[in-house]
């Protein structure tokens with residue numbers, strides 16, 4: 001975390017300014033480990049990630065950082081289990097007799113519990129090898145192939161209009177932050193979520209450019225009024241306890257002509273797996289009072305992107321079409337000029353050519369100087385939940401003249417038009433450097 005970004009931030013509890021403790025930043029201004037304080041609290045920075053919560057584990061992590069125990073601070077931050085246990089057993093260390101000793105034993109025990117999580121998450125292996133085989137972790141591996149991710153690609157031309165200070169709320173392990181950082185290159189990108197281990201992977205693998213903050217957005221956002229040019233919240237709005245409170249905060253922090261995009265928001269009128277707490281489209285819209293917001297059918301925006309190579313924000317979607325969509329996209333701004341038609345958007349959307357790879361959803365079968373690719377959904381659940389992914393990701397492809405992954409950079413150089421076609425179908429994707 002760069003010390004200067006603290007100027008954008010306030011304490012979510014007292015609203016006061018945040019100051020780094022003396023001596024925590026290195027020569028480049030980067031704070032990897034340190035403590036930040038305001039009038040009411042102390043917050044830890046661990047591996048460059050600031051945690052702005054006061055829940056279980058935080059005082060212990062602050063203490064470990066202050067004592068210079070970086071391994072301990074990281075282990076405890078990464079382990080939700082150990083933090084929960086500390087929260088539940090804290091009464092032990094409050095006992096008058098032997099309280100301090102018991103407290104130390106408790107922390108030592110929690111750190112032993114946390115060591116396994118740390119070992120698993122801090123190896124040098126590529127991201128996809130670290131992720132396990134649970135439904136959730138295979139979903140994370142194949143996040144770029146899920147149609148619920150594709151509104152990010154479809155909206156990149158719009159996001160590009162407000163690429164100053166961008167905030168990705170509920171960023172998870174950072175797939176959207178990666179796409180935003182590599183294509184629209186904001187001046188500052190905040191990636192925030194409440195889950196530390198996901199943020200750790202986001203910063204390490206997906207979006208090292210991000211300023212990463214662990215915070216529960218059921219409480220206030222830690223940003224100054226009108227300090228954010230563009231808010232992106234993908235597949236998270238239906239998971240917060242009070243969407244009305246989050247909207248009030250989003251409206252407070254968004255700049256006068258800023259842009260708000262709440263993407264893949266579940267519609268209560270339709271069924272969704274892991275639905276969270278969905279609302280009907282009209283109720284989602286009624287949450288916004290200070291920024292005019294319009295609702296769009298997400299399947300239509302995705303198909304406009306895939307088939308018509310356009311983002312059409314000029315033509316309103318009819319209420320019955322919006323009601324029939326399993327997920328909607330809410331787009332808001334006081335600048336009405338942003339609501340226009342953007343044409344020829346695919347070229348720019350998939351621009352980042354830095355690390356083009358074959359989409360991991362394809363099994364690669366070398367075949368006599370060619371490569372045969374067979375689409376393999378990670379689960380039946382994935383296939384059923386994402387009908388547009390099934391519709392648009394070709395089931396099999398033969399790539400003549402490519403026999404091994406290692407030849408891909410040369411192939412990209414020599415066959416750029418065919419590669420463009422494969423990128424248009426998500427067969428070849430720009431991926432973070434150490435994703436596979």
Ligand SMILES: C[S@@+](CC[C@H](N)C(=O)[O-])C[C@H]1O[C@@H](n2cnc3c(N)ncnc32)[C@H](O)[C@@H]1O
Nearest residue numbers: 170171172193194195216217218234235236239
């Ligand atoms: C389905 S995931 C989506 C992650 C990412 N936006 C994406 O689409 O790939 C929902 C994310 O929202 C986060 N989240 C849910 N409720 C939250 C809260 N109250 N505060 C902060 N993050 C929250 C979760 O930790 C999780 O990472």
